[in-house]
Amino acid sequence: MTELTSNATEEKLVQELGYDDHFHEHHDGDKFQSNFITTYVFSLDHKVIARQFLITGIFWAFIAGLMSLVFRLQLGFPEEDMAWLRPFLGKWVTLSEEGVGAISPEFYYAMVTMHGTILVFFVLTAGLSGTFSNLLIPLQLGARDMASPLLNMLSYWFFFLGGLIMFLSLFLSTGPFSGGWTAYPPLSILPQASSGSGAGMTMWSLSLVMFVVSVLLGGINYISTILNLRTKGMTLWRMPLTIWTFFITAIVGLLSFPVLASAVFLVFFDRSLGTSFFLNEINIGGEALAQSGGSPILFQHLFWFLGHPEVYIIILPAMGMVSEVLSVNSRKPIFGYKAMVFSVVAIAFLSFIVWAHHMFMSGVNPFISNFFVVFTLIIAVPSAVKVFNWIATLYKGNVRLNAASMFSIGFVSMFISGGLTGIFLGNSAIDIQMHDTYFVVAHFHIVMGVAAFFGMFAGIYHWYPKMFGRHMNKLLGNIHFWGTMISAYAVFWPMHYLGIAGVPRRYYSFDVFQTFDHFDDMNKFITIAAFAVFLFQLVFVLNFFYSIWFGKKQTKKNPYGATTLEWTTPIEAIHGNWPGKIPTVQRWAYDYSKDGTDYLPQHLPKQDFESDEVH
Amino acid sequence: MQTVKLKQTKRNKIDPKIFALLLACASMTMVFLAYTSAYIIRQAAGNWLEFRLPNEFFISTGILFLSSICIHFSYRFFKKKNTSLYRGLLLLTLVLGIIFIYIQYLGWQQMLTMGIELNTNPSGSFVYVISGMHIAHVFGGLGVLITALLHAFLLEHRVTEKRILRFRLTLIYWHFVDFLWIYLLIFFTLQKV
Ligand code: HEM
Ligand SMILES: [Cu+2]
Numbered sequence: 054m055t056e057l058t059s060n061a062t063e064e065k066l067v068q069e070l071g072y073d074d075h076f077h078e079h080h081d082g083d084k085f086q087s088n089f090i091t092t093y094v095f096s097l098d099h100k101v102i103a104r105q106f107l108i109t110g111i112f113w114a115f116i117a118g119l120m121s122l123v124f125r126l127q128l129g130f131p132e133e134d135m136a137w138l139r140p141f142l143g144k145w146v147t148l149s150e151e152g153v154g155a156i157s158p159e160f161y162y163a164m165v166t167m168h169g170t171i172l173v174f175f176v177l178t179a180g181l182s183g184t185f186s187n188l189l190i191p192l193q194l195g196a197r198d199m200a201s202p203l204l205n206m207l208s209y210w211f212f213f214l215g216g217l218i219m220f221l222s223l224f225l226s227t228g229p230f231s232g233g234w235t236a237y238p239p240l241s242i243l244p245q246a247s248s249g250s251g252a253g254m255t256m257w258s259l260s261l262v263m264f265v266v267s268v269l270l271g272g273i274n275y276i277s278t279i280l281n282l283r284t285k286g287m288t289l290w291r292m293p294l295t296i297w298t299f300f301i302t303a304i305v306g307l308l309s310f311p312v313l314a315s316a317v318f319l320v321f322f323d324r325s326l327g328t329s330f331f332l333n334e335i336n337i338g339g340e341a342l343a344q345s346g347g348s349p350i351l352f353q354h355l356f357w358f359l360g361h362p363e364v365y366i367i368i369l370p371a372m373g374m375v376s377e378v379l380s381v382n383s384r385k386p387i388f389g390y391k392a393m394v395f396s397v398v399a400i401a402f403l404s405f406i407v408w409a410h411h412m413f414m415s416g417v418n419p420f421i422s423n424f425f426v427v428f429t430l431i432i433a434v435p436s437a438v439k440v441f442n443w444i445a446t447l448y449k450g451n452v453r454l455n456a457a458s459m460f461s462i463g464f465v466s467m468f469i470s471g472g473l474t475g476i477f478l479g480n481s482a483i484d485i486q487m488h489d490t491y492f493v494v495a496h497f498h499i500v501m502g503v504a505a506f507f508g509m510f511a512g513i514y515h516w517y518p519k520m521f522g523r524h525m526n527k528l529l530g531n532i533h534f535w536g537t538m539i540s541a542y543a544v545f546w547p548m549h550y551l552g553i554a555g556v557p558r559r560y561y562s563f564d565v566f567q568t569f570d571h572f573d574d575m576n577k578f579i580t581i582a583a584f585a586v587f588l589f590q591l592v593f594v595l596n597f598f599y600s601i602w603f604g605k606k607q608t609k610k611n612p613y614g615a616t617t618l619e620w621t622t623p624i625e626a627i628h629g630n631w632p633g634k635i636p637t638v639q640r641w642a643y644d645y646s647k648d649g650t651d652y653l654p655q656h657l658p659k660q661d662f663e664s665d666e667v668h
Numbered sequence: 669m670q671t672v673k674l675k676q677t678k679r680n681k682i683d684p685k686i687f688a689l690l691l692a693c694a695s696m697t698m699v700f701l702a703y704t705s706a707y708i709i710r711q712a713a714g715n716w717l718e719f720r721l722p723n724e725f726f727i728s729t730g731i732l733f734l735s736s737i738c739i740h741f742s743y744r745f746f747k748k749k750n751t752s753l754y755r756g757l758l759l760l761t762l763v764l765g766i767i768f769i770y771i772q773y774l775g776w777q778q779m780l781t782m783g784i785e786l787n788t789n790p791s792g793s794f795v796y797v798i799s800g801m802h803i804a805h806v807f808g809g810l811g812v813l814i815t816a817l818l819h820a821f822l823l824e825h826r827v828t829e830k831r832i833l834r835f836r837l838t839l840i841y842w843h844f845v846d847f848l849w850i851y852l853l854i855f856f857t858l859q860k861v
Contacts, residue, residue, distance in 0.1 A: 200684045273691045281684045307691060311698040319706070322797060327787040330710070330794075346715050347790055351706055358702070 063611065066656050067621055071634025072285045076197050095210075097202035100626055102209050103188035104520055107513070109216065110180020111594065117171040118587050120164040127156045129580025131562050145228070158561045159248045162231035165559060166249070167223065169234030170257070174264055175219070177367040177505045179212045182306075185370055185512050186275045186299040188520065192619035193293050195284025195636055197629045200277040208271035215263030222256035230257035233559065235356055238331035238349045242323045245337055254324070258317045265314045272303040272310075279303075284618070286638035291655070293617050293642040294387060297394050298373025301401045302366050308405070309362035316355035323347070350415055357408035364501050365404045368468075369397060371508020372439060375461040378511045379443055381615045382458035383450025384651065386643035389442040396435035403432045413481040414488040422481045429479035436472050440465060451646070456530030457515035463538050464507040470542075471500025474549065489559070492552025495545045503541045510534075510593070518612055522624050523604030529596040536589030543582035547575050616654045617642050689837055693844045696805065700798070700848060704855050707794045711859065717789035719782060721856055724775035725799075728768050729853050735764035736846040739813075743839050747832070751825040758820050761842070762813045765806060772803055795856065802849055809845045812838050 096102060123142070126135065136154030139146045145160035187205065191198055199205045222229040231249030232240030236257070244251035279300045283292075292300075322328045329344035331352045336342065380387040387393060409417055409425040443465045452458065474496040477483050487493060510533075517525050552558075556569050563569045611620035618638070622630050636656035644653040648663050710716070742757035776796065784792035816838045819831070 201688065204688075269692070269695055273688050273695075276691055277684045277688045281687065307695045308698050311695045312702040315699045315702040315706075318801075319797065322793070328790070328793040328797075329787065330706075330790055344787070348710055348713050351710055351713075354709060355702060355706060 063621060063654060063656070066654075066658075067631065067634060067636040070637050070639070070656065070658065071631075072637050073634045074197070076629050076635075095206060097198070097206050098628055099187045099191050099199050099202070099205060100520070100630075102205055103184050105209050106179055106183035106187060106212070107520070109213065110176050110184060111597070113171050113175040113180065113216065114590075115594070117168050117176065118590060120168040120171075121583060122587055123156065124161050124164045124168070125580040125583045127161050127561065129577045131564065159228055159231060161561050162233075162247065162559075163228045163249050163253070166231050166233055167219075167229050170230075170261075171219070172502065173234060173363065173367070174261070175212075175216055177501070177509075178268065178306075178363070179264070181367065181505060181509050181512075182299065182302055182370045183209070183212065183271060184509075185295070185374060185516070186271070186303070188516060189295050189619065190275055190278050190299060191282070192519065192622060192630060193296055193617050193642075194279065194282060194287055195618050195631075195638065196278060196282035197631075197635070199274050200281055201274055204270045204274050208267045208274065211263050211267035211270065215260045215267060218256050218260040218263065222253055222260070225252050225256070227251055227253060229253045235353075235360065236317075236320070237356070238320065238323070238352050239335055241320055241352075242332060243335070243337070243342075244324075258321060261317055262314055265310045268306050268310045272307045275299055275303040276307070284635050284637055290391075291638055291641045293373075294376040294390070294393055294397075295370075295373040298369045298376075298397055301397050302369045305362045305369075305401050305404065306366050309359045309366070312355055313359040313363075316352060316359070319355075320352070350412070350417070353412050353415055354408070357411045358405075360411065361408040362401075362404045364497070365400060367501055367505045368508075369401070371464065371505045371512075372397070374512040374515070375443065375464045375508050376446075377617075378457050378461045378515050379446050380643055380645065381515075381613050382453045382455065382461070383447050384453075384614075384645045385446055385450045386645055386647075387442065388445035388448075389438070390641070390643060392438055393442055396438045399435040400432060403428055403435070407432065410479055410481075410484075413484045419481065426479060426481050430476065433472065433476055433479075436468075440469055440472070455514070455527065456525070456534055457511045459531075459534045459538075460507045460511040460514065463534065464504050464511065466538075467499050467504040467507060467541075471496055471498075471504060475500060486555065487552060489557055490552035491548040491556050491558055494558050495548035495552060498545050498548075499541075503545065507537075510537075513597070515613075516619075517600065517604075518607040518624075519619055519622075519626075521601050521604070522607050522626070523600050524607060524612070525600045525604055526596050529592055533589055533593045533596065536592065537586060540582045540585040540589060544579050544586060547579055551575065611654075614652050616640075616644055616652050618655055621654070621656060683833060685833065686836060686840065689840055693840070696844075697848070699801065700852065703794070703798050703801070704852070707798070707855075707859065710790050710794070715789075717784075717791045718860065719779075719784055719791065721795070721853075721860065722775040722778035722782070724771050724778055725853060725856075728771035728775065729850060731764050731771060732768045732846050732849055735761045735768065736843055738764065739839055739842050743835055746820075746825075746835055747827055749825060749827060754825065755817075755820045758813070758817055762810065762817060765810050765813060765842075769803055769806060769810075772799060775799070798852060802845070802852060805845050805848065809842050812841055 091097075093101060096105070123138075126133075126138075134153045135146050135156055136148060136152065138156070139148075139154060142156075142160065145157050146154045147157050148154050187199070190196070219229070227248045229249055230236070230241070230253040231247050232254070236254075240246045240250055241254050241258075242250070244254075279292075279296060319328075319330045323330050323332060323344065327344060329347035331349050332342065332344040332347045333349065334341070334345055376387050376393060407425055407429045409422065410429045413422050413425075443461075447462070474492065478487055478493065478496055514525055514530055517523070551572055554569070554572070556563070556572060563572075607624050610622075610624060613620075618636055621636050623632060638655050639658045640653065640655055642655055644655075645651070647653055653660070653663075738757045739761040742754050742761060745753040745757065776799075779792065779795070784795075786793055786796050816835065819834070823831075
């Protein structure tokens with residue numbers, strides 16, 4: 054049997070059964086790749102664009118991580134002297150008469166806001182789906198490139214431009230926007246409201262509009278590629294789950310991000326043209342504001358109509374990659390392939406009709422809340438189906454433990470922990486106590502922040518050879534995993550207790566609440582753990598960049614014995630992905646341990662000894 | 669069940685570019701659905717100034733609809749190789765498009781004379797913003813039409829796959845902005861009652 058899956062046989066299969074599209078005869082694409090600028094900067098190649106998204110994402114994650122350390126310092130050690138931060142933060146660290154430094158409240162809020170905005174949009178949306186949709190959609194489907202490489206390039210550069218604007222806003226003398234990543238009015242409308250609400254907010258909204266354009270261009274491209282450019286034999290039901298999740302994610306993005314743009318646009322009208330869509334009966338310094346008659350709740354509706362689907366835009370691609378990595382590394386077909394697809398579709402659908410669970414406490418009609426409670430709790434069903442299937446995939450598998458598979462298992466753990474707290478929050482009665490406390494912070498960091506990062510790490514470790522032709526260091530990978538797993542739980546687990554006790558989120562200091570005094574030590578502990586998380590990420594960054602040049606070279610085309618098509622492309626990546634013909638697909642993506650073989654790649658025709666497909 | 673013979677993928681009959689345009693239309697539709705839902709929610713909250721939509725909006729709707737018919741026939745004549753009607757109707761489409769924008773502008777003027785300014789009450793603000801956003805999309809359409817006209821007048825009239833595709837893209841987008849406005853007008857009218 055072994056010879057069935059040797060590299061040479063696989064190559065022969067591509068050539069014999071492959072599909073000749075005469076791609077390399079016209080050298081159409083290659084002329085765009087003739088110099089450094091067109092190869093690495095304004096590249097049209099999906100593999101290069103994927104790496105651009107990834108490295109930009111890593112840059113942003115680093116910045117946003119540092120920001121969290123700043124505000125965690127304030128929360129953990131509000132009394133300590135912060136004067137040592139002055140060389141880095143300048144005037145944002147104020148000195149008292151005795152020369153004791155403190156982080157200024159404006160800066161604290163700006164950091165919290167930027168941390169949220171950057172991680173949600175730039176890192177976990179662009180860095181995650183941008184990277185892996187670009188890398189894997191053409192490679193796993195057997196396509197030469199995206200349907201429109203030009204739109205694809207523009208998608209990256211709009212993201213870059215949005216990022217650039219946000220980055221510049223960090224250096225405004227009034228500081229970046231500081232009203233929270235959700236940008237609720239009136240903080241996001243009235244320049245008088247806070248120092249970041251003036252120029253900071255203008256740049257924030259401009260940046261997000263660019264970002265929305267980027268997501269839409271990318272999404273249109275991913276969907277058309279998946280529907281139009283699959284190789285012969287790649288029916289929808291043979292697509293790997295990665296592709297399914299990228300597909301559904303792109304659809305969700307296409308339908309929800311325009312709504313964010315609309316909301317930001319109305320905010321712009323209120324800010325600049327005197328309308329009052331979101332402003333009502335506001336007094337500033339004892340004087341009534343002329344703009345009145347709007348509804349701030351309206352903004353919340355528009356924001357969360359995007360906001361909730363957005364959290365699934367973040368998690369679905371991670372789920373897809375985890376499914377793939379778990380299946381490859383437990384040498385078993387994914388358990389319940391179709392159930393996985395249907396639950397992704399169900400989650401995506403439901404994500405559009407639960408947004409008001411973020412608004413139970415905003416004064417919406419409790420009767421209407423009930424409707425949202427029911428749909429919110431129903432999401433737990435497809436989520437549980439997925440969790441069950443991941444565990445069943447691992448069960449009795451021949452599990453290979455490596456950084457990618459451990460991060461995938463870690464993902465499942467995080468998703469369970471955070472999903473359970475979601476069920477608490479989804480009950481509007483319990484939410485009366487929990488809303489806007491650290492319980493919510495714990496919930497969404499575990500289920501979205503950490504879990505999505507874990508999915509992303511699994512993807513990076515697993516597909517690193519496809520991106521750079523080398524492997525990442527194993528030992529450093531293990532240190533990264535165990536360090537992150539333990540310290541991330543150490544950061545977020547205690548926050549549940551804070552939240553249940555009622556400690557509100559987004560507070561600069563708790564010194565006026567004596568009830569919370571006994572949490573001082575817990576807050577110190579969390580801050581120290583947050584520093585630990587950050588240090589372990591440095592291990593990753595080091596490993597990532599070191600391995601680009603010095604990592605162990607990839608020697609086998611298909612180092613993991615995986616079934617999917619990306620492993621049939623040459624180690625040295627080329628434009629157009631396959632040197633000659635494109636492989637054709639003969640089976641689904643999960644024939645592991647079938648009929649005594651280790652794995653049967655997707656482009657291998659049915660063998661005599663095989664039983665019929667059942668899935 | 670799996671056989672050794674290759675199973676051809678059923679490819680989409682629809683051209684990828686047209687498909688991408690339809691996706692883009694879907695996401696533009698979401699912008700307007702968001703605005704009209706916001707309108708409903710805000711209206712239900714009270715403090716809502718009712719006013720009659722200016723008649724201009726109804727006239728302009730007729731004009732825009734007419735332009736859609738023109739481009740439709742222009743496309744027919746393009747395929748039938750009737751050059752003069754193809755060019756003429758396409759030009760007419762552009763002219764009607766420009767007239768549409770002008771009448772919308774008159775409609776705004778009419779609203780101002782009624783005392784409904786941009787910031788009088790959200791009910792008026794919504795009408796201004798929504799119709800304004802729609803006009804922005806029509807401007808995009810005018811750009812596309814001008815390109816199509818340049819093709820029509822500067823190039824020899826040949827019916828190639830590529831030119832059919834280009835024309836269809838123009839056609840779809842122009843119909844899209846037309847139907848979008850009809851939806852908006854019906855929405856405004858029904859919400860007023
Ligand atoms: C079992 C499924 C889930 C349920 C029932 C659920 C429920 C909720 C509820 C009710 C809230 C609002 C809490 C409040 O503000 O008082 C919330 C907040 C949040 N959830 Fe979930 N959730 C679930 C899964 C997820 C997943 C999978 C993600 C992301 C991948 C996520 C991300 C978030 C975020 C980001 C917030 C907070 C946003 C903010 O206020 O800044 N949730 N969740
Ligand atoms: Cu939600």
